[in-house]
Amino acid sequence: MRLLSISFIGFILLFSSCFGDEKQEEKIESSLDNKLWIPHPLVQAYPNYIDSISNNILYWKDGNQSIYDDQIEKNFEEKIANPDIEDMLFFPYPSSFSNPEINEDPGRIRNEDFFKKMYGETKTQVAQNLDTVYWLPSSVNQLLLVSSINQVDQHLQQISNTLDTLPHLHKFLQNPGGTFNWRKIAGTDRLSMHSFGITIDINIQYANYWQWVYKEGEAFPNYKNQIPLEIVRIFEKHHFIWGGKWYHFDTMHFEYRPELFLPYTLE
Template structure:
């Protein structure tokens, strides 16, 4: 029962509630339990500062709005966002804050095994995947400040051809050194790990930048910021790589597909990406096993402990 509850909580990580911001004159913010409210604004700003040292994050209290204001500075530009219970929204979006998820939520570097799902878990995933067009969306506004990604024009000024795993990938210039470290470590691992060598030998494509919305959600994909990368093997069709392909083909029980029938990168490869700040889509309830995103803030936040 404890194991099922733990799995259920991870599946519903996107449903974490947030604590309201406090005026600093009212005293020190309470460091609340993540399972109920998440991190405080001051904790999250420290996480952003640690994960993006090249970017400035200034925190101030806006009396008129009665909320924290975060000013993000990068590429000689300043952009401001409001805390909004961890959603980091521009002023004009405050009125729509109920449409968005938190920016930082619990992330577990762990694959969910459908063999452990209860009927209730299965239905919650099915319901979530069916309502993605009309449900809440992830808030990505603060990443426009971090990556100068407010428009397609500003974004593409920072897209660069980066050598990666024997190919060239179009990605945000911010990832150049990160991908270089990932590549170096994967190549070194392939010299002693046959599974990783096989992964490299069977690699078909690496794709990153693509200005588009997520297929079934009305919000920009992280590919459109150039910080997400898809890695596909040559013969991926022999296994299933992405939940949406199965759902669109009429498989209503796509979430119950055994792990043995899903293509996955070697664990050593996933761990290397994770160590360098990338999360893997194979850990999501709506799994995307070819997909990696640069989100060091989620990995850093997962290190925090709570009462």
């Protein structure tokens, strides 16, 4: 279909160039491009912040620009440690669950500057945009602070309201491990996503986290999970990814990442 479209554009361009009318040629090209053009997943996911992505530049709505693809070949560890914006979409986020393949960590590759641009460059800036979520008001009844940027607070409140009506799930949701916490990921120089107020760790008592069981030089720990997929599906409906879909599993961790739930993916 795409090939057909491209050859069709080629035919039109060739046809129009016979008449030597360059302006007309440009007009046809841009009108055909418009018909084929689908906004980039990041533009669809963050329409209030991102204007467009073209010629390898991400154009922010405030006039700033970021390099989209640094054109550096990276292995998995390098993608995690030093990703460009493009690398963040390397692993598609699966809609169903199966045990993750080796190093399959959809959403765990994150460009820190990208999130700083939207949610705040410093602890103080992020804190200025935090708002309250009433976590399971009729049962757990706890106040949590998350970012109001991109309506993360409203999304989490809706998740909370749904979970509140499902008592068989409440033991997994009591004593949540935390939301906003400006800190580095243990043993790294990278900021945890908890720094941006877009995540929640649910009850640590039922959590499995690879860092708790992995020992340097030993085999990578086997995947383990105790969190019901019923909870995961409720979070995913509101575009929070789950750390239980990662090879480097972190099953208490949910994170607002709408770009990973869109129907359009890059070729």
